[in-house]
Amino acid sequence: xxxxxxxxxxxxxxxxxxxxxxxxxxxxxxCAEGIALWSKSVLPALFPFMVTASLLSKTGAAxxxxxxxxxxxxxxxxxxxSLCIFLSMLSGYPVGSRCLLDMKNAGLISENDTTRASFxxxxxxPMFLLGSVGAGMFADLKAGxxxxxxxxxxxxxxxxxxxxxxxxxxxxxNLPVSFxxxxxxxxxxxxxAVISILCVGGFIAYFCVIAKALENTKLxxxxxxxxxxxxxLFHQSSAANGFVHGLLECTRGCAxxxxxxxxxALPCAAFCITLGGASILAQQIAFLKPAGVKIKHFIxxxxxxxxxxxxxxLLLQGIFL
Numbered sequence: 001x002x003x004x005x006x007x008x009x010x011x012x013x014x015x016x017x018x019x020x021x022x023x024x025x026x027x028x029x030x031c032a033e034g035i036a037l038w039s040k041s042v043l044p045a046l047f048p049f050m051v052t053a054s055l056l057s058k059t060g061a062a063x064x065x066x067x068x069x070x071x072x073x074x075x076x077x078x079x080x081x082s083l084c085i086f087l088s089m090l091s092g093y094p095v096g097s098r099c100l101l102d103m104k105n106a107g108l109i110s111e112n113d114t115t116r117a118s119f120x121x122x123x124x125x126p127m128f129l130l131g132s133v134g135a136g137m138f139a140d141l142k143a144g145x146x147x148x149x150x151x152x153x154x155x156x157x158x159x160x161x162x163x164x165x166x167x168x169x170x171x172x173x174n175l176p177v178s179f180x181x182x183x184x185x186x187x188x189x190x191x192x193a194v195i196s197i198l199c200v201g202g203f204i205a206y207f208c209v210i211a212k213a214l215e216n217t218k219l220x221x222x223x224x225x226x227x228x229x230x231x232x233l234f235h236q237s238s239a240a241n242g243f244v245h246g247l248l249e250c251t252r253g254c255a256x257x258x259x260x261x262x263x264x265a266l267p268c269a270a271f272c273i274t275l276g277g278a279s280i281l282a283q284q285i286a287f288l289k290p291a292g293v294k295i296k297h298f299i300x301x302x303x304x305x306x307x308x309x310x311x312x313x314l315l316l317q318g319i320f321l
Contacts, residue, residue, distance in 0.1 A: 016213070019213055019216075019217070020209070020213075023216065026212060026216065027209050027212055027213070030208045030209050030211070030212035031205045031206075031208060031209050033208055034201075034204045034205035034206070034207070034208030034209070035201065035204075035205050037204060037208075037251070038200065038201035038204045038205065039201070041132075041251075042197075042200060042201065042204065043197060043201070045091065045092070045125070045127070045128075046091060046092070046094075046095055046197060046200065047193060047194075047197050049087055049090065049091035049095045050095055050098055050192075050193035050196050050197055051189050051190055051193040052087070053083075053084075053087055053095060053098055053099040053102055054098075054102055054188075054189035054192045054193055055185065055186065055189045056083060056099070056102070057099070057102030057103055057105070057106045057108070058102070058106070058185050058188065058189060059185055072169070073168070073169070075159075075163065076116070076163060076166045076167070076168050076169055077113070077116065077117055077120070077169050078103075078108065078109045078110070078113050078117065078169045078170065079108075080103045080108035080109050081100075081103070081109060081113075081117040081120070081121065081169075083099060083103070084096050084099040084100045084103060084117060084121040085120055085121055085123075087099050088120075088121045088122065088123045089123050089125070089126070089152075090125065090126075091125045092123065092124045092125030092127075092128055093122050093123065093124065093276060093280055093283070093284055094200060094280070094283040094284045094286075094287060096121035096122055096123065097118065097121060097122065097283075097284040097286075097287040097288050097291075098196055098287045099121065100114060100117055100118060100121050100287065100288065100291050100293075101287045101288070101290055101291040104291045104292065105291075110169075110170040111291070111292035112170060112292075113169045113170055114288070114291045114292045114293045115292075115293045115294045115297055115298065116159075116162075116166060116169075118284075118288050118291075118293045118298050119155070119158070119159050119162075119298070119301045119302075119305075120155060120156065120159050122155070122276070122284060122298075122302065123151065123152065123155060124151060124273050124274075124276075126148055129144050129147045129148045129151060129273065130144035130145065130148060131144070132251075133147060133254050133258070133269060133273070134146075134147060134148075137254055137255050137257075137258035138258045138265075138266065138269075139258075140321075142320060142321065143266055143321065146266065146313060146316045146317055146320060146321065147266065147269060147270055147273065147313065149312070149316060150267075150270045150274075150309045150310075150312040150313035150316055151270055151273055151274050151309050153308070153309065153312045154270070154274050154305045154306065154307075154308040154309030154310075154312055155274065155305045155309075157308060157312075158301065158304050158305045158308055159301075162301075196287075199283070199286055200283050203279055203282050203283045203286070204249075204279060204283075207248065207249055207278060207279035207282070208249070210248070211245070211248050211249060211252070214248075220244065220245075223244045223247075224240050224241050224244045225240075227239075227240035227243055227244055228240035228241075231243075231264060234263075234264070236262050236263060236264040238260050238262060239257060239260055239262055239264040239265060239268050241256060241260075242254075242255075242256030242257035242259070242260055242265070242268065243257065243264075243268045243271075243272065246268065246269065246271075246272030246273075246277055247272060247275070247277055247278065248277055248278050248279065249277050249278070249279045250272040250273050250275075250276060250277035250279075250280060253268075253269070253272045253277065254269045254272060254273065257269045257272075263317075266313055266317050266321075267310045267311070267313040267314045267317065268310070269313075270306075270309040270310055270312070270313035271306045271307070271309060271310040271313075272306075273309075274302070274305050274306040274309040275302050275303065275305075275306035276302065281299065281302070284298075285298075
């Protein structure tokens with residue numbers, strides 16, 4: 001079975017360049033669209049936070065998180081995770097994932113604790129939820145607040161349900177802490193952040209090309225049909241197209257769901273944002289895997305969080321909209 005999967009993967013990878021050559025203008029335009037999205041929205045929003053996260057880990061400033069140590073211990077998380085959670089909630093993914101990698105490399109978080117910390121260091125920023133999606137796409141700031149509440153509720157409630165089954169986090173004194181000793185920490189942090197933000201841009205551009213390929217080959221119609229059949233049970237089949245696009249790239253999916261405007265539009269947007277979509281998941285995994293995070297566990301928990309966010313949004317929507 002594994003051999004068959006590898007052969008299938010190699011076949012797809014060999015055929016993909018031929019598909020691009022069949023319509024180079026379309027795919028060049030899709031790639032340019034992804035780069036434009038990255039340069040106008042993602043780069044200015046994330047780059048300063050990536051530099052800050054790198055500085056915090058390299059200079060040892062993360063020791064200020066000791067003040068939150070009792071709270072983190074009650075959550076069975078290392079103290080340094082509080083900074084990763086804060087940066088993630090402030091600026092959004094993948095800054096939390098990058099911060100987690102930096103803290104692990106500095107010895108502030110053990111490899112055994114990175115997986116559980118990743119469950120709560122993977123959030124969307126409030127500016128995206130309130131401004132871009134709520135006020136911008138849905139033309140209703142209240143919708144943005146509902147999304148924010150459902151998104152954070154889904155993430156932290158699921159983690160709270162796991163708490164009784166988790167072991168306490170490793171104490172810092174048992175970890176080999178290794179802060180950066182350098183006279184050029186700021187420049188090194190800039191260089192490190194530049195590499196990270198360029199990687200994020202590469203993921204966005206490549207997934208825009210993949211989305212275009214799926215549309216041109218009509219393969220996108222298969223999951224759209226499946227979800228349309230499922231949603232038709234609730235008379236919301238028109239939400240399927242935006243939902244499927246959101247599973248691949250959540251920003252575009254949210255825009256299509258907002259244009260649809262049905263009863264499932266906001267809950268489906270909450271699901272896609274909490275899961276992150278394939279593009280954002282790939283961006284986070286690029287940082288989480290070197291940190292020692294168990295990726296299968298991470299994705300499984302993200303799915304649980306996304307389902308809970310969907311139902312929380314459905315409930316809040318019924319109450320406040």
